[in-house]
Amino acid sequence: MVNDAFGNFVNTQNMDNHENMRPESSQMMPDEIAQYMKFMHDGQQSLYEGCDKYSKLSFLLKLYHIKCLCRITDKAMSMILELLADAYDYAKIPSSFYEPKKIINKFGLHYTKIDACPNDCMLYYGEDKVREFCTKCNESRWKKTKKSNNIVGATKKQKKVLAKVLRYFPLKPRLQRMFMSSKIVEHMQWHASRSTHEGILRHPSDFEAWKNFDLMNPQFASDPRNVRLGLATNVFNPFGDLSTCHSTWPIVLIPYNLPHWMCMKQSSFILSMIIPGKKAPGKDIDVYLRPLIEELKELWNIGVETFDSHKKEVFHMHAVILWTISDFPGLGTLSGWNTHTGLAYPRCNFDITPKKIQGKFCFMNHRRWLNAGHKFRLCRSRFDGSVESRNPPLRISGTNVLQQVQNVNIVFGKDNGKVTTLLMALYNREKRVYFLNFLIG
Amino acid sequence: MVYTLLNQCKKSKDNLKARNDLKDWGVRPDLWPDANNKYLPAIYTLTKENKHIFLKTLKNITVPDGYSSNISRCVDVKQSKLGGLKSHDSHVLMQQLLPLAMRKTLPKEVCSILINLCSFFKNLCNKVLKVDELNQLQNRVVLTLGHMEMLFPPSFFTVMVHLIVHLVEDAKIGAPVQYRWMYPIKRYLGKLKSYVRNKAQPEGSIA
Numbered sequence: 216m217v218n219d220a221f222g223n224f225v226n227t228q229n230m231d232n233h234e235n236m237r238p239e240s241s242q243m244m245p246d247e248i249a250q251y252m253k254f255m256h257d258g259q260q261s262l263y264e265g266c267d268k269y270s271k272l273s274f275l276l277k278l279y280h281i282k283c284l285c286r287i288t289d290k291a292m293s294m295i296l297e298l299l300a301d302a303y304d305y306a307k308i309p310s311s312f313y314e315p316k317k318i319i320n321k322f323g324l325h326y327t328k329i330d331a332c333p334n335d336c337m338l339y340y341g342e343d344k345v346r347e348f349c350t351k352c353n354e355s356r357w358k359k360t361k362k363s364n365n366i367v368g369a370t371k372k373q374k375k376v377l378a379k380v381l382r383y384f385p386l387k388p389r390l391q392r393m394f395m396s397s398k399i400v401e402h403m404q405w406h407a408s409r410s411t412h413e414g415i416l417r418h419p420s421d422f423e424a425w426k427n428f429d430l431m432n433p434q435f436a437s438d439p440r441n442v443r444l445g446l447a448t449n450v451f452n453p454f455g456d457l458s459t460c461h462s463t464w465p466i467v468l469i470p471y472n473l474p475h476w477m478c479m480k481q482s483s484f485i486l487s488m489i490i491p492g493k494k495a496p497g498k499d500i501d502v503y504l505r506p507l508i509e510e511l512k513e514l515w516n517i518g519v520e521t522f523d524s525h526k527k528e529v530f531h532m533h534a535v536i537l538w539t540i541s542d543f544p545g546l547g548t549l550s551g552w553n554t555h556t557g558l559a560y561p562r563c564n565f566d567i568t569p570k571k572i573q574g575k576f577c578f579m580n581h582r583r584w585l586n587a588g589h590k591f592r593l594c595r596s597r598f599d600g601s602v603e604s605r606n607p608p609l610r611i612s613g614t615n616v617l618q619q620v621q622n623v624n625i626v627f628g629k630d631n632g633k634v635t636t637l638l639m640a641l642y643n644r645e646k647r648v649y650f651l652n653f654l655i656g
Numbered sequence: 657m658v659y660t661l662l663n664q665c666k667k668s669k670d671n672l673k674a675r676n677d678l679k680d681w682g683v684r685p686d687l688w689p690d691a692n693n694k695y696l697p698a699i700y701t702l703t704k705e706n707k708h709i710f711l712k713t714l715k716n717i718t719v720p721d722g723y724s725s726n727i728s729r730c731v732d733v734k735q736s737k738l739g740g741l742k743s744h745d746s747h748v749l750m751q752q753l754l755p756l757a758m759r760k761t762l763p764k765e766v767c768s769i770l771i772n773l774c775s776f777f778k779n780l781c782n783k784v785l786k787v788d789e790l791n792q793l794q795n796r797v798v799l800t801l802g803h804m805e806m807l808f809p810p811s812f813f814t815v816m817v818h819l820i821v822h823l824v825e826d827a828k829i830g831a832p833v834q835y836r837w838m839y840p841i842k843r844y845l846g847k848l849k850s851y852v853r854n855k856a857q858p859e860g861s862i863a
Binding site: 414415416417418419421422423424425445447449451452453454465467471475478479480481484486537538540541542543576577578579581582584585591597598610 | 783784785786787788794798799801802805806810811812813814815816817818819821825828829830831832834835836837838840841842843844845847848849852
């Protein structure tokens, strides 16, 4: 992660960017950005007197980049720095790794740890931050020993260990940095300035979803700098290839503002959070998505003040999630739609007659999509023995979905088997959140 | 689908149960099993010689570096088996390699339908889409699926096969598949996996 952040975004680009920054522009900026500018300005002092090639900051960043790429340990880094500082005492090289770490933290690309209930009922976040026990299952926040079921470190003078930790990478500073770097900022508006041809579809901005969204939200669409994101998630086993004992769910955001040669590259992915294992969160993924959703809500309603390094001005940036990307089981988790029954595909919704054969469901009604008078529709013996007279299912709209989900009451947590089954039977879904889902792969 | 063609025991969708379904529905009596639960091979089942040719074609294929994994490694000609494919390999197989391998080995009516399906995927994965082409694609794929319903037993049609109908609609609304597919994300997850050093705390070492 650090590798991505420094390897591709910050390392080179922020360095360029602060060269064309002027101190007078900092007067009209909010505190945070001004502070960041000041920090970048301070970093410009040269490594030693007469050195033009490296500033102190760029030297440390390059070194940190090497550390991340080659996976050098902190201790080794400290020893190298100590040697360098000893040998070149005229240069401003810190003598331990502690100081560079402090400096790099100021880039604001760090992550926050949010504690979670081990049964996925709640996050210790916001107003629940100081609680010691889960409000639903009364489970302790801290890790327990297996034998005596006591909290680790409760009696002795050692530290308590957290039971489950969500690692959350705040989105706002990451988006802000994209606009601060002079190289990326132009690309973030690429979708508005490029030439388009009628009838030829190349980038998401040519397509219905994007255009419809623009029509419905003219205020959002008026500024091409507003960010449109895609959310992707997939189960992932951090150990071997074949073992299935541990499943982690990283959530990745993809900025679709970027041109097509940049947007699906690994360097432009924003890792948003790592949902911890060992069990897959299932429907409780919503609990973990809470910090992200709250931040997105804020970005949508209020926006965040961002410095545009191209136009040299501060603007209110808004962001929105257009769609989610997942595989088919992941779709079930994200949308809450039950993908195991005869009504498995959410796009068809309830407008499908499930057919069960030998305990399995089969989906054979493809003749519905044919033209009305097609000869296949009338053929009985070569298909399933019936004549097909139905039209293709209608496309389901957002209002319909909202109606379907408004009565769903959810209880999060692992041991709510009964409630879940009931919900499944009633609404064919286990929770409320519904994204526009696409899945391939 | 390939497994059905090869009639590989566990992964094939064409088995005794599938044939019994046909009997229950009272359709296609030529494929019903007899009293001893024996059934004739269907038109799409490869014979032993054809299987050999089919797999050998796959075995001899070499692809550019980074295009897909080494598919010839997944092929076992002696036991006439195919295994260990990743999802991206199946994608490459479907789009590019299968039409080549099928041409000589399958009867014409089966082959043309399956090649139609393959070319549908290939067209859908174009980086530049045109509106009228998309409409044509949709009509074509529905027809292909109709033909497939006549060809394969009902248990072949899982929800993943059903999805094919919706792919064009998705492409019309959203974007070309390149912007919405999982492959780049899977590669990214693979990279994250390489960061794991402390196996007791994998999440921590990724962050």
